[in-house]
Amino acid sequence: MELLVEMQGINKAFAGVPACEGCQFQLRPGEVHALVGENGAGKSTLMKVLAGVYRMDAGQILLRGREVEINSPHAAQMLGITMIHQELNLMPHLTVAQNIFIGREPRRSVPFLLDEPTINQQAEEILAQLHLNLSPKQRVGGLTVARQQMVEIAKALSYNSQVMIMDEPTAALTEAEIEELFNMIHRLREKGIGIVYISHRMEEIKRISDRVTVMRDGHYIETLITPETTIDRVISLMVGRTIYESAPELPETPSTEVVLDVKNLNRGRELRDVNFQLKRGEILGFAGLMGAGRTEVARAIVGADRCDSIELTIKGKPVTIRHPRDAVRHGIGYLSEDRKRYGLVVGMDVANNISMAALHRFVSPIGVVDDGKIRQTAKQQVDALSVKTPSVRQRVRNLSGGNQQKVVIAKWLTADTDILIFDEPTRGIDVGAKSEIYKLLNELARRGKSIIMISSELPEILRMSHRIIVMCEGRITGELTSEEATQEKIMQFATQRSELIGIDSEVQPA
Numbered sequence: 001m002e003l004l005v006e007m008q009g010i011n012k013a014f015a016g017v018p019a020c021e022g023c024q025f026q027l028r029p030g031e032v033h034a035l036v037g038e039n040g041a042g043k044s045t046l047m048k049v050l051a052g053v054y055r056m057d058a059g060q061i062l063l064r065g066r067e068v069e070i071n072s073p074h075a076a077q078m079l080g081i082t083m084i085h086q087e088l089n090l091m092p093h094l095t096v097a098q099n100i101f102i103g104r105e106p107r108r109s110v111p112f113l114l115d116e117p118t119i120n121q122q123a124e125e126i127l128a129q130l131h132l133n134l135s136p137k138q139r140v141g142g143l144t145v146a147r148q149q150m151v152e153i154a155k156a157l158s159y160n161s162q163v164m165i166m167d168e169p170t171a172a173l174t175e176a177e178i179e180e181l182f183n184m185i186h187r188l189r190e191k192g193i194g195i196v197y198i199s200h201r202m203e204e205i206k207r208i209s210d211r212v213t214v215m216r217d218g219h220y221i222e223t224l225i226t227p228e229t230t231i232d233r234v235i236s237l238m239v240g241r242t243i244y245e246s247a248p249e250l251p252e253t254p255s256t257e258v259v260l261d262v263k264n265l266n267r268g269r270e271l272r273d274v275n276f277q278l279k280r281g282e283i284l285g286f287a288g289l290m291g292a293g294r295t296e297v298a299r300a301i302v303g304a305d306r307c308d309s310i311e312l313t314i315k316g317k318p319v320t321i322r323h324p325r326d327a328v329r330h331g332i333g334y335l336s337e338d339r340k341r342y343g344l345v346v347g348m349d350v351a352n353n354i355s356m357a358a359l360h361r362f363v364s365p366i367g368v369v370d371d372g373k374i375r376q377t378a379k380q381q382v383d384a385l386s387v388k389t390p391s392v393r394q395r396v397r398n399l400s401g402g403n404q405q406k407v408v409i410a411k412w413l414t415a416d417t418d419i420l421i422f423d424e425p426t427r428g429i430d431v432g433a434k435s436e437i438y439k440l441l442n443e444l445a446r447r448g449k450s451i452i453m454i455s456s457e458l459p460e461i462l463r464m465s466h467r468i469i470v471m472c473e474g475r476i477t478g479e480l481t482s483e484e485a486t487q488e489k490i491m492q493f494a495t496q497r498s499e500l501i502g503i504d505s506e507v508q509p510a
């Protein structure tokens with residue numbers, strides 16, 4: 001069969017540090033080809049070369065057998081290659097139709113005037129082709145991540161794209177949205193479109209892909225036919241060794257000392273009568289479906305959002321927290337799920353990001369910032385968490401997605417707060433690094449830190465928590481100890497409609 005894309009001998013280095021070396025990749029029409037590898041393996045870089053975001057240093061790209069030169073994203077677009085990035089690229093203040101046709105709107109006779117009816121109608125047609133229930137006139141800023149992704153796909157289709165690259169498309173989607181995306185992918189492949197699918201989620205890859213290419217340390221390792229391989233095989237090729245998933249190693253039972261007491265937390269319809277306690281040395285898991293209100297609880301506690309009522313007691317003392325700064329002063333660190341917006345300053349380097357929440361410790365009595373100490377501390381953290389970066393002076397923007405997440409974790413470890421709220425700590429993190437983070441959480445708990453861990457991955461919640469609180473529709477609908485918790489029990493609480501249950505958090509399922 002004719003190949004849609006063939007990449008050969010691709011080299012790409014950043015400031016002399018190679019991100020891809022001698023890489024190859026093939027894509028057939030109508031194929032879903034998964035691209036996997038650990039954080040920093042070079043997946044996004046290789047695909048950005050194909051999408052014209054980066055210029056390769058060496059190599060060859062063939063499109064339907066003909067060598068092409070791809071110098072810019074625009075050139076890629078003209079050749080029918082589109083990349084849907086880890087971070088979406090839409091203009092929030094523009095409408096769906098305007099986003100689809102941005103930069104090449106059909107014009108009336110007057111130049112520079114958008115012909116709204118025409119683009120709305122054309123957008124309507126494309127959306128219909130994709131069976132998308134979206135209005136062309138809707139502003140993109142108000143859409144969920146999943147819907148924004150759909151707009152990007154619609155946009156790609158409007159360019160007649162034959163190659164669509166999806167970089168971790170499901171990272172921020174709910175189960176239902178993932179199904180919708182998979183249906184969409186099936187429709188695209190029926191049109192003969194080739195899809196590159198980058199993901200850390202092995203079950204998804206098993207389900208959706210025809211072939212899997214594995215990269216490691218900037219190198220091509222192997223291409224496997226998905227139905228003929230196993231997840232274990234793919235993982236061992238990724239990490240270059242067999243990793244033994246150690247039996248769930250539960251941290252010791254925590255003390256009974258209550259470190260954080262949250263009472264009477266209410267916020268409009270989002271949070272209703274949330275009450276819970278966190279103990280010293282405890283890992284308290286927060287489970288629930290996306291939108292259940294878990295992040296809202298965290299944000300309310302650290303003062304990131306106003307709420308209607310909240311009574312906070314920390315180590316027996318009532319406190320008022322109005323701003324995340326107050327939270328840090330009271331010893332609460334929050335690793336948000338949205339690292340770009342709240343966790344990191346991507347234009348700053350790794351060292352400064354890591355020291356950011358603990359700056360007072362790096363300032364001498366006469367107010368001079370001790371840069372050497374900042375760098376040294378950062379280096380220790382970078383080593384401990386195996387952050388893949390050429391130096392601590394690298395800008396965070398230039399790190400791979402998973403390594404940025406590790407920098408957020410390093411930042412809060414450096415801040416050394418007694419209470420840590422981790423919101424989806426392993427999102428976008430590869431398998432090997434995941435077990436490192438689990439070990440780290442255990443270690444922190446053992447040292448007496450108290451941890452709230454919000455996660456949508458049930459195995460993670462089950463494996464890591466002493467106690468599990470389940471939320472549904474802004475309420476706490478259940479609480480389970482690690483011994484009694486199972487996936488089924490958690491799901492039962494997580495899908496409990498509020499009218500069927502009382503508001504008491506101790507209520508058991510009927």
Ligand SMILES: Nc1ncnc2c1ncn2[C@@H]1O[C@H](COP(=O)(O)OP(=O)(O)OP(=O)(O)O)[C@@H](O)[C@H]1O
Nearest residue numbers: 014019039040041042043044045398399400401402
């Ligand atoms: N613009 C850039 N400037 C400097 N270095 C970069 C840049 N982009 C990527 N890198 C480096 O190239 C390497 C590969 O990064 P890449 O983003 O391709 O990894 P990835 O496989 O997509 O990882 P992840 O799963 O974490 O997203 C990393 O070490 C990264 O730090």
Ligand SMILES: [Mg+2]
Nearest residue numbers: 043044400401
């Ligand atoms: Mg990436």
